[in-house]
Amino acid sequence: MIQPASRTKLIELSLIRKMFEVTNPDAINLGIGEPDFDVPQNIKDAMKKSIDENITHYSPNKGYIELREEIVKKFKKDNGINTDPENVIVTVGASEALYISAQAFMEPGDEILLPDPSFLLYKSVINLAGGSIVPVDCKMENEFKLKAEDVLEKITPKTKAIFLNSPSNPTGAVMEKEDIKAIADLSMDHNFLIISDEIYEKIIYDKKHYSPAKYSDNVITINGFSKTYAMTGLRIGYMTANDEHTEELFKVHQNSIACSNSTAQLGAYEALTGPQDDVKKMVGEFQRRRDLIVSRLNGMGYETVNAEGAFYVFPKIEDENFVQKAAEAGVITVPGSAFGENGKNHIRMSYANSYENIEKAMDILEERVVNG
Template sequence: MINPAKRTNTIELSQIRKMFEATKPGAINLGIGEPDFNVPQNIKDAMKKSIDDNETQYTPNKGYIELREKIAEKFKKDNGIITDPENIIVTVGASEALYISAQAFMEAGDEILLPDPSFLLYESCINLAGGSIVPVDCKMENEFKLKADDVLEKITDKTKAIILNSPSNPTGAVMEKEDIKAIADLSMDHNFLIISDEIYEKIIYDKKHYSPAKYSDNVITINGFSKTYAMTGLRIGYLTANEEHTEELFKIHQNSIACANSTAQKGAYEALTGPQDEVHKMVSEFKKRRDLIVSRLNEMGYETVNAEGAFYVFPKIEDENFVKKAADAGVVTVTGAAFGSKGKGHVRMSYANSYENIEKAMDILEERVVNG
């Protein structure tokens, strides 16, 4: 075997995907972070039309200008971010946006502040870029919300960036406005970058989303269409940053991806400009499922924070064999340790599954794992 590049030594294959691919037939999957809804019909129709119209050539490297114009309007309306279409890049999902952010700005010797627990892709992107991870605890007593005071304690003269994710995968935590603004202020005072992953922005219950780019110029704001519009397989994300930062990001994007999928970009345009009824229905259904899974887990004695966004709960379950027991009983979950050292003693469960299946899964856990 030819030796791989040393950088791959720092990377492990996704434990989430391992669980997903090992799912037994008939098992209820509470492990995968993917909406169980279909792409809204108006978006499908727009993509079908684009193919019929032969709009299948390369697009501009940054994405169709009309799509970037609508994204700029969305940023202003929803996030209070004033940006120009030239400072927006349409990416192959939010994952590419995260990867190019790391490649453009991180290198050996840089310290990157990372919430613990957090989505496992962040750690991989940092490691591939050569950065050093400095974890910042997201404590259960704070409902897993990242606090500005905890961030301040970890800042040094080597701090290059921090990754924020609100609402959070894996905890469902939604950061408070005062912490978002305080961290934005810190980024200006100490001259570090904020990489703000806002992919779950629209899936929030009884709270409001705040973007750090409203308060700081040192921010790369990342979003996409996968979660809000159930467009996971279509791989369309986007980012914005100031002009200087965008130029560096564009170097990586242009020389690795060229452009995002043309047909999916047409669907994304329709997603932003068309009716939002299906989004509202989806979020309302997620909230009902959240209420169900939280109440059932607490009733079983697994302390569970009432997650305020996304579609995950992160119950405290200290039985190290729980995930295996649950899988053997027919319910797929993910060990919290996959998301950082502070995830140990927790389990991530996704409620991106039907209400009926969640009810059935909770019955199985209660009968065969808790009381079995």
């Protein structure tokens, strides 16, 4: 066998995807991290039109200028971020944006602060770039929210970057404004980069979202259309940073992806400029499901933080065999250990499934796993 590159040896195949291999075809999936809604009709129509009009060729490397101009308006209106179309890159989902951020700025010897627990892709892109991970605890007693004082304790002269994700996957935690601002101030004082993954920004219930780029120039802000507009399979995201950072990001993007999908870009333009009614309905339904699943889990005796955003809950479940027993009973979940050391004794459950299926899943867990 030809030996693989050493950097790939640190990468583990996704535990989330592994759970999808369950043999029971009738299992209720509370593991999937994508909305169970369809792409809004106006966005579908825009993409169909783009194909009919043969707008299917290469776009500019950074994306169509019309789309980037709308993204600039969105950043200003929603996030208080002043940017420029030349500092916006349209990417193949937020995943590409995360990858090129790591490739452009991380190398061996760099320390990267990583909230624990956090989305498993962050660890992978850091490892592929050769950075060293320094975990920062997101404790259940703090509702899994990253606190600025905990970040400060981990900063050293080798600190190169920190990942922020609010609302959070896997916990649904929404960071407080004072912590966002304080970490932004730290990034300027200690000269490190904030990679802010804001993909769940619009799926938020009881809180307000704040972007660190409003308070610091050392921020790469990443977002996309997968979660807000249920466009997961269309792989369309975007990012912005200051002039110098964008130039380095663009080098990696141009020499790996070239440009994102032209048809998806036309859909993204319609998503930003068209009606937002479907988004509001989706978020309202997610909140209804959140209330159901938290209530049911707490009723079973599983301590569960009332997640304020995204579509995940992260109950404390100390039964090491819970995931396997749940799968055998017909409910797919994801072990919290996939998301970091602090994920142990927790389970991630997604409520991106119908209200009726969540009710049924909770009944199965109560009858066959808890009381079985």
